[in-house]
Each structure stands twice: as structure tokens, then as C-alpha cells.
Amino acid sequence: MRGAGFSSRAARQAGIGPAGAWMLRGFSWTLLALLTFPLIVLIGASFSASDYVHFPPFGLSLKWYGAFVKDPTFLNSLILSAEIAGSAACFATLLGFPAAYILLRRRFPGRGILESLFLSPLLVPQIIIGVALLQFFTFIGIATSFAGLLIAHVVSVMPYVIRTVSAALQNLDPRIEEAAADLGANRLEVMALVVAPMVKGGLIAGALFAFIMSWVNVEVSIFLGVTGGYTLPVVLYNFMEYSITTVVVAAASVAIYVGIALVLLIDRVIGLNTASRL
Amino acid sequence: MPEIPLIKVDRVSKRYGPVEAVQGVSLDVERGAFVSLLGPSGCGKSTILRMIAGFERPDGGRIYIDGSDVVDVPAHRRPVNMVFQSYALFPHLTVFDNVAFGLRRKRLAREVVKEQSRHFLGLVGLEGMEARYPSQLSGGQQQRVALARALANRPKVLLLDEPLGALDLKLRKRMQVELKQLQREVGITFIYVTHDQDEALALSDQIAVMNRGELLQYGPGRELYDSPASEFVANFLGEANLLPCRILQQNPSPAVDIGGTAIAVASLGDGAREVGAAALLVLRPEDLAISREPPLGPCRLPAQIEDKVFLGASFLIYLRLDGDIPLTARGSDRAFFDSVDAGGKVWVGWQAERARLVAP
Amino acid sequence: MTMPAVTSVIDYEAVASSRGGRLGPLREVWPLWPGLVLLVLAFALPLLLIFPESVSVKGRLSTAIYRSIARDSYYWSVIGRSFWLSLVSTLICLCLAYPVAYYLVRVVRPSRARFAYMIVIAPLFTSAVIRAMAWLTILGRRGIVNDALAYLGLIAEPLRMLYTEEAVVVGLVYIMIPFMVLTIAAVLENVDGTLEEASRDLGASPWVTFWRVTFPLSVPGVLAGCFLVFALCLSSYVTPALLGGGRHKVIAMLIFEQFMRTFNWPLGAALACVLLIATLLIVWGYNRALSRRFTTRHRVAGAAA
Numbered sequence: 001m002r003g004a005g006f007s008s009r010a011a012r013q014a015g016i017g018p019a020g021a022w023m024l025r026g027f028s029w030t031l032l033a034l035l036t037f038p039l040i041v042l043i044g045a046s047f048s049a050s051d052y053v054h055f056p057p058f059g060l061s062l063k064w065y066g067a068f069v070k071d072p073t074f075l076n077s078l079i080l081s082a083e084i085a086g087s088a089a090c091f092a093t094l095l096g097f098p099a100a101y102i103l104l105r106r107r108f109p110g111r112g113i114l115e116s117l118f119l120s121p122l123l124v125p126q127i128i129i130g131v132a133l134l135q136f137f138t139f140i141g142i143a144t145s146f147a148g149l150l151i152a153h154v155v156s157v158m159p160y161v162i163r164t165v166s167a168a169l170q171n172l173d174p175r176i177e178e179a180a181a182d183l184g185a186n187r188l189e190v191m192a193l194v195v196a197p198m199v200k201g202g203l204i205a206g207a208l209f210a211f212i213m214s215w216v217n218v219e220v221s222i223f224l225g226v227t228g229g230y231t232l233p234v235v236l237y238n239f240m241e242y243s244i245t246t247v248v249v250a251a252a253s254v255a256i257y258v259g260i261a262l263v264l265l266i267d268r269v270i271g272l273n274t275a276s277r278l
Numbered sequence: 279m280p281e282i283p284l285i286k287v288d289r290v291s292k293r294y295g296p297v298e299a300v301q302g303v304s305l306d307v308e309r310g311a312f313v314s315l316l317g318p319s320g321c322g323k324s325t326i327l328r329m330i331a332g333f334e335r336p337d338g339g340r341i342y343i344d345g346s347d348v349v350d351v352p353a354h355r356r357p358v359n360m361v362f363q364s365y366a367l368f369p370h371l372t373v374f375d376n377v378a379f380g381l382r383r384k385r386l387a388r389e390v391v392k393e394q395s396r397h398f399l400g401l402v403g404l405e406g407m408e409a410r411y412p413s414q415l416s417g418g419q420q421q422r423v424a425l426a427r428a429l430a431n432r433p434k435v436l437l438l439d440e441p442l443g444a445l446d447l448k449l450r451k452r453m454q455v456e457l458k459q460l461q462r463e464v465g466i467t468f469i470y471v472t473h474d475q476d477e478a479l480a481l482s483d484q485i486a487v488m489n490r491g492e493l494l495q496y497g498p499g500r501e502l503y504d505s506p507a508s509e510f511v512a513n514f515l516g517e518a519n520l521l522p523c524r525i526l527q528q529n530p531s532p533a534v535d536i537g538g539t540a541i542a543v544a545s546l547g548d549g550a551r552e553v554g555a556a557a558l559l560v561l562r563p564e565d566l567a568i569s570r571e572p573p574l575g576p577c578r579l580p581a582q583i584e585d586k587v588f589l590g591a592s593f594l595i596y597l598r599l600d601g602d603i604p605l606t607a608r609g610s611d612r613a614f615f616d617s618v619d620a621g622g623k624v625w626v627g628w629q630a631e632r633a634r635l636v637a638p
Numbered sequence: 639m640t641m642p643a644v645t646s647v648i649d650y651e652a653v654a655s656s657r658g659g660r661l662g663p664l665r666e667v668w669p670l671w672p673g674l675v676l677l678v679l680a681f682a683l684p685l686l687l688i689f690p691e692s693v694s695v696k697g698r699l700s701t702a703i704y705r706s707i708a709r710d711s712y713y714w715s716v717i718g719r720s721f722w723l724s725l726v727s728t729l730i731c732l733c734l735a736y737p738v739a740y741y742l743v744r745v746v747r748p749s750r751a752r753f754a755y756m757i758v759i760a761p762l763f764t765s766a767v768i769r770a771m772a773w774l775t776i777l778g779r780r781g782i783v784n785d786a787l788a789y790l791g792l793i794a795e796p797l798r799m800l801y802t803e804e805a806v807v808v809g810l811v812y813i814m815i816p817f818m819v820l821t822i823a824a825v826l827e828n829v830d831g832t833l834e835e836a837s838r839d840l841g842a843s844p845w846v847t848f849w850r851v852t853f854p855l856s857v858p859g860v861l862a863g864c865f866l867v868f869a870l871c872l873s874s875y876v877t878p879a880l881l882g883g884g885r886h887k888v889i890a891m892l893i894f895e896q897f898m899r900t901f902n903w904p905l906g907a908a909l910a911c912v913l914l915i916a917t918l919l920i921v922w923g924y925n926r927a928l929s930r931r932f933t934t935r936h937r938v939a940g941a942a943a
Contacts, residue, residue, distance in 0.1 A: 015844030125873030
């Protein structure tokens with residue numbers, strides 16, 4: 001049907017006429033615009049010349065980004081967030097990929113339980129994970145260490161890697177792994193030389209998911225500062241308890257840019273349609 | 279000193295849930311032989327192959343390779359290699375890296391790996407393709423890479439799981455010839471799984487016919503064809519006419535009763551053959567002679583022609599015996615073909631040695 | 639053609655005994671161990687240790703804390719508020735997200751779909767703190783909403799929108815919409831379009847087709863999405879803390895206070911246990927909803943080999 005607007009096959013099957021389609025279209029794009037609106041407000045306000053936060057911004061200037069970079073609290077928290085997120089992504093992938101592979105390929109008693117266990121950090125409220133780890137790490141003395149914070153993040157984001165990698169592994173032909181074994185590869189070699197390259201996309205996407213979930217994490221990080229600082233979201237939170245000035249908004253905008261960059265990256269690696277199924 | 283067989287499968291069985299995929303199968307594979315496991319899908323032939331390769335574990339029985347029990351040895355440690363039905367090439371590696379894969383696992387020197395890989399690629403006719411990826415190759419080429427990859431490891435036995443199944447007819451016939459030549463050149467023992475009896479007959483030194491998990495007969499193709507041990511084997515390898523009959527006598531010369539007529543047979547065959555027991559007489563279509571007058575000799579029956587079909591190099595004649603028993607004859611004498619018609623009454627004769635008795 | 643000499647030959651060695659025996663299965667899955675050990679030591683164990691903390695009063699086992707929680711109406715009001723806010727947020731979220739999900743699955747042009755999904759997913763990649771900050775800016779006294787209303791002459795004085803329960807709901811809905819949209823969209827995709835055709839063929843109007851065919855088939859997914867969002871709302875800390883201004887407390891805020899301000903860890907642990915049990919019940923409901931027979935599972939998280 002031309003002219004009156006695009007009508008997908010699915011819409012025609014459901015009997016949605018052009019009027020219905022336009023209503024749905026209008027409603028949806030309005031809502032989607034509203035979804036982006038708050039982020040746009042922050043980004044816009046970050047370019048304001050004045051330190052009073054307002055949207056639309058009073059005057060335009062990049063000076064608050066400059067202030068953000070020069071402020072040691074912000075800069076250190078940015079670096080800490082990046083370090084933690086990067087390391088957590090690496091470790092989560094290194095530990096999560098073998099776990100996902102074994103859970104998928106091998107049958108053993110208790111497999112179902114282990115599967116649930118590996119995914120359970122997604123189900124337990126973040127705040128409870130936070131207090132549990134605070135309590136436990138204080139007990140063993142690593143509550144204010146980089147290692148403690150890193151462990152907390154790895155545990156929190158590993159399920160994302162496992163889900164992403166599992167989805168990619170489903171499409172793998174087990175015969176190829178058999179061929180590798182037949183040719184003399186032991187299990188480690190099969191996993192590293194044959195399976196891993198074949199699910200490269202899934203691994204990268206999983207690592208990216210892990211990164212961003214660590215990057216935005218606040219309700220676990222808030223309990224585990226490192227001597228010397230907190231991650232960026234926690235620093236922002238602390239600032240917000242007093243007052244919000246444009247430099248804080250600039251810092252938040254930087255975090256938003258990272259998030260957008262990751263959306264685009266993940267789209268390039270596995271496509272957002274796949275990503276949204278996970 | 280008799281040589282021990284290279285592969286000895288000893289009373290092996292395997293079940294999947296309620297299904298008995300393999301039931302007490304025993305067979306020996308001689309060094310340097312080309313053996314086919316032949317049977318319809320689901321008969322267990324692939325399962326046996328996978329058990330030899332080490333991908334499945336037998337529930338009962340043992341498997342010996344070169345005298346050693348391998349049942350507990352994992353697949354990557356066995357001196358056998360497999361060519362998979364779907365080739366299972368590594369998509370992320372070049373042709374060269376695919377072929378070199380097994381050699382590298384053995385930690386051979388780089389020069390050796392290169393030389394060996396090139397050699398086997400040349401053997402299968404793919405020199406120059408080293409840098410390509412599997413996705414860039416045709417089906418036939420991929421098949422050859424799979425072959426080279428397996429052979430490069432100098433396995434004691436090469437296992438092939440219906441490797442030509444995905445190829446079109448002409449290519450398949452050509453690859454059959456090449457495979458046979460390759461096997462002779464390389465001298466490695468081949469165990470080949472197929473459901474195509476023509477292929478099995480063309481390629482193998484020995485054929486093992488299987489059905490429903492059981493090994494029915496094992497021997498050279500000619501022996502299976504001329505002396506089938508059961509109705510299934512008779513039907514599976516080539517076409518067969520199966521005439522219901524009753525054992526008439528053992529002495530002074532063996533004979534059976536077909537619809538009231540006594541017919542001489544060369545022997546009553548193996549197994550219990552009591553007088554009066556029911557049996558089937560196996561006659562190959564090409565062994566039948568049709569004539570207007572009753573032929574000489576003790577093997578003849580009157581029949582009526584129902585239809586005739588021209589097939590080019592040969593023709594088929596469909597007949598019916600008294601007692602409503604269908605019969606098919608095959609011949610190539612054009613003059614004869616033209617001279618007969620549906621409805622004609624004729625005599626069918628054959629030589630006693632050409633017929634076999636099997637249990638019903 | 640002769641074979642070139644090979645310098646190394648694979649020598650078949652007979653491995654006499656089985657590899658592993660009883661320990662076999664454990665050895666088989668060894669690549670799993672590092673992740674498993676980490677999970678057990680740094681997740682399962684700490685979680686299990688919350689409970690003992692909540693029942694140890696002055697070094698002895700006692701349920702005194704739970705009893706004091708149960709008796710104090712303050713805690714009930716906080717718990718009640720948490721449930722109420724979560725419920726309202728979930729329902730509003732459902733009403734807003736369902737049409738969008740339907741649009742994305744049935745109507746949207748494929749070329750726009752990718753862009754639309756990007757918009758849905760992007761907020762998930764920003765921290766809850768940042769999203770709360772945005773709403774503080776928008777709904778503040780001198781925020782854009784008040785400015786617009788004043789500009790239009792609708793109000794004389796700026797409205798006080800922040801630090802109210804309504805603001806918390808707005809914040810929560812904003813955070814949860816992507817989850818709800820994605821969950822419902824995944825389920826709607828599995829609803830066979832030919833069923834809708836059949837319905838119309840049998841005389842039902844498109845609207846009736848939706849209510850009698852499409853929507854009922856999507857109910858398990860809707861329920862799953864609602865459970866998910868409800869659980870997330872119930873346990874959220876940052877949004878209610880920032881947008882509620884400390885006056886409208888929810889469970890998570892109480893827990894935080896006990897651990898970080900008043901250092902009454904046993905009380906915090908007890909409250910955490912209450913929240914954990916509530917969440918587990920909701921998750922159980924979520925699984926039940928997803929296993930209803932006329933919907934296929936939309937999650938892919940390891941499956942049959």
C-alpha cells in the first residue's frame with residue numbers, strides 16, 4: 001500500500017489499518033522521544049556557560065568539561081570506573097566463557113542448579129549484593145581495596161557474559177568440535193582454538209555488556225569504595241546530595257557518551273536485534 | 279603367524295533410552311582393507327563408527343585397535359581419524375590451517391607440518407588452495423579438504439561417515455573412483471559408512487550389512503550378493519526375487535516345493551532346514567531365462583507375462599507364477615524383448631547354483 | 639608416489655585404567671571451576687551470611703530483630719510504601735510500554751527498527767544516578783517543566799514536583815520502560831501472525847482480534863515483564879533516594895542507612911532478608927509465568943546440548 005504510509009505484513013495480518021498504524025506510530029515515537037529527552041537535557045545543560053544547571057543552557061561553553069577533567073575527584077573516579085569496568089569485563093569473559101561452554105556441552109549431575117547459580121546475580125537485588133559483600137569483605141579485610149571492588153563487579157556482570165556467549169554457542173555445530181578432538185586437540189585446545197574463534201562476536205559482545213553494566217553499576221559500588229576514591233556514578237551520587245552544578249552535569253554527560261558509544265559498538269558486533277533478545 | 283586384525287569390534291552394544299541402537303555387533307577389520315558398513319538409516323552403522331572414533335562409549339563389549347583396548351581412551355588420543363558427513367571444516371581457518379591442525383597438535387616441527395600438509399593437499403588435488411577459506415570452496419572441494427585433513431595425521435584407520443552424501447550424482451561417482459584409488463595409494467585401512475549399496479559394492483573389499491542394530495552378514499560384496507544369509511540382505515543388495523517354498527527333501531539331492539512343483543536346489547544352505555519348513559528361494563532377475571518351451575533342467579516354472587519395461591541398456595519383464603507369485607526378470611536381448619507381450623504364457627528357468635535359500 | 643619421511647609418528651599408547659573413575663565427572667568440567675569458585679565465595683557465601691547476621695543479638699541467636707520490625711508500624715509503612723510505589727510504577731510502565739512493544743514488533747518499518755531499539759536500549763547503558771539527575775533538572779523549581787508552564791501562563795508560581803512520591807514514580811517508570819518494552823516485544827514476536835489472520839478470517843474485527851487473540855497470548859510475557867519490573871522497583875535505591883529526597887523512604891533506603899549511617903548491621907541484615915525473600919517470591923512468580931504452556935521461552939540461557 002503506497003502513499004497512505006508503510007504497512008508491514010505483520011500489521012496487515014493483524015488487521016491494523018492505516019489509522020491504527022498512525023496512532024501506534026505517533027504514540028511510540030513520542031514515548032521514544034521522551035525516553036531520550038532527559039539525556040538530551042543533561043547533555044544540553046552541560047554546555048552551559050553558567051555553573052547553574054539549566055536547560056536550555058544559559059550560554060554555550062565547554063569550560064565545565066575542562067573543569068571536570070581538571071578536578072582530581074572526578075578524574076580519579078573516571079579512571080577508576082574505566083579500570084574496574086575494563087578489568088571486570090576481561091575477567092568476566094575469561095571465567096564466563098568456559099562456564100557457558102561447559103554448561104552447554106557437558107551433561108553432569110547438578111547442571112541445572114549450576115546454571116541457575118551462574119545467572120542468579122541478575123535476580124538478587126543489587127542493594128542486597130552490595131550489603132552482603134560489604135559485610136563479607138569487611139570480615140576478610142578487603143572492603144576498601146581495589147581487589148574487593150573488582151571481585152564485586154566481576155560477580156555482578158559475569159551473568160551478562162554467560163547469557164551472551166550461550167546464545168552464540170547455541171548456533172555452533174558440535175561436529176566441528178568433534179572433528180577437532182578427532183584430530184588430536186584436547187579439551188582446552190578445542191575450547192581455545194576452535195570454539196572461541198567461532199563465537200568471537202558473542203565473546204566481544206559479552207565483554208562489552210559486562211563493561212557497560214560495570215560502568216553504570218552504583219548500588220554495589222556505593223558500599224565498596226577504594227581507599228582514595230569511588231567509581232564515577234558513586235561520586236556523582238555524593239555530589240548530588242549537596243547540589244548539582246554544571247560541572248557535575250558535564251561529568252554525567254561524559255558517562256552518557258560512553259553509554260552511547262557502547263550501544264553503537266554492540267550494534268556493530270552482534271546487531272541490536274540480537275542484543276535485545278538476551 | 280596369523281595377523282591380528284587392525285580393528286576388532288567385540289560384541290559391542292549401545293542403547294539410547296529405550297532404543298537399542300547397536301546390539302551385540304562383532305566384526306574384524308583387516309589391515310589395509312576397505313570395509314563398508316551398509317544399511318538403512320537408523321541401523322546403527324554410524325553409531326559403531328562413532329564408537330570406534332571415541333565419540334560414543336559402548337554400553338557393552340570392547341573395541342580393540344591394533345590389539346589394545348581403546349574403550350577408555352578419549353577421542354583425541356586414538357590413532358584414528360574421521361571424515362564427517364558435513365565435513366566439519368573449521369570456518370575460521372584457511373584450508374592449509376585446517377589440514378595442518380592435527381599435525382600441529384602433535385607438536386611437529388614447522389617444516390614438517392608445512393611439508394606434510396602440502397603433500398596431502400596435493401594428493402587430493404587441491405594444491406594452490408591453501409590460502410582459501412572453506413566458505414570459498416565448492417562442496418566437492420570442501421570434501422577433499424576434509425579428507426586431506428584426516429589423512430595428514432597418518433591414522434591407522436580412516437573413518438568415513440557417508441562423506442559423499444551431499445554431492446550430486448556425477449560428482450559422487452567420480453569421488454568414489456578417486457577414493458578407491460586414494461585408499462590403494464595411501465594404504466590406510468578405510469571404514470566407510472553408507473546406505474547406498476552400489477557405492478558399497480563399488481568401493482569395498484568387505485561389506486557389513488546392518489539392520490536395526492544387528493550385523494546381518496559380513497563378507498566380500500560378491501559373497502553377499504551370491505549367497506545372502508537372510509531375506510533382508512538379499513533385498514538390500516541388488517534386486518531379488520523371493521519365492522516362498524517348502525523344504526521337500528535333503529537326500530538324495532536337495533529340493534524344495536514351490537506351489538506344488540518340485541524344484542532342485544544346489545544346497546539347503548546353513549542353518550536348520552527341516553523337511554517341511556518354510557523358506558524363501560532367492561533368485562536374481564538377471565539369472566532368469568525365459569522361453570516359450572519348457573527348458574531342460576530341474577529348475578523351471580510356468581509363468582505369465584504381465585508387463586515389460588525398456589530401460590536402455592537392459593529391460594525388465596514382470597511375470598506372475600501360479601499361486602500369484604510375482605517375478606522380475608532382467609535381460610538385454612532386444613530381439614527377445616520385442617517378441618514377447620503381456621499375457622503371453624512362458625517358462626522361466628535358471629541354474630540351480632544361482633539360487634539360494636534363506637529363512638522367511 | 640611415495641610418502642615423505644615423517645619425523646614423528648603418533649605412537650598409540652594403551653591407557654590401561656579409566657581416566658578419573660569417580661572423580662571423572664568433576665575433572666570433565668574443570669574449566670567451569672574458576673567461575674564457580676568465585677561465584678560461591680564472593681556471591682553465594684556472602685549472601686548466606688546475611689541471615690546469621692540478622693539473628694545474632696549480642697552474640698546469641700535470637701529473632702529479636704525480626705520481632706521488633708514486625709511490631710513497629712514505621713517499618714510496615716516503609717514496606718507498604720515500597721510495594722505501593724512499585725505497583726503503581728509497574729502498572730504505568732505496562733500501559734506505556736505495551737503499545738510501543740506492539741509497534742516495534744508488528745508495525746515498525748525494518749529500517750527504523752534498529753534506530754528504535756537503540757533508543758530503547760541506550761538509557762539502560764546510563765547509570766541510575768544519571769537518570770535521576772536528569773529528572774532533578776527537569777522537574778526542579780527552575781527546571782524546564784516549570785519554565786514551560788510559566789511561559790504558557792498556566793502557573794503563577796513554580797510547582798513543587800520534586801521530593802514527592804510522584805517524582806519517584808516518574809523516575810522509576812523512566813528506568814523500567816526499556817525492560818518492559820523488551821520483555822513484551824520478545825513475547826509478541828512469538829505470537830503467530832497467522833493466528834491473527836485466522837481470527838479476522840472468522841469475522842473478528844482487528845480490535846477484537848487484539849483483545850481476544852493477541853493479548854491473551856502475550857499475557858505470560860506481560861506477567862513476566864511485570865514481575866521483573868516490580869522486583870526491580872521494589873529493590874531500587876538510587877531513584878527513590880534522590881527523587882524522594884529522603885522523606886519518602888523505601889526498603890532499600892532503610893537498608894542502606896543501617897549499613898552506612900547508623901551502623902546497625904543486624905537490623906540492616908534483617909531488612910535485607912525481608913527484601914530478599916520478597917524478591918525470591920517474585921522471581922518464582924516470574925518463572926511460573928514464563929513456563930505457561932502457550933508461550934515459548936524467550937530467554938536463551940544455556941539449554942539442551
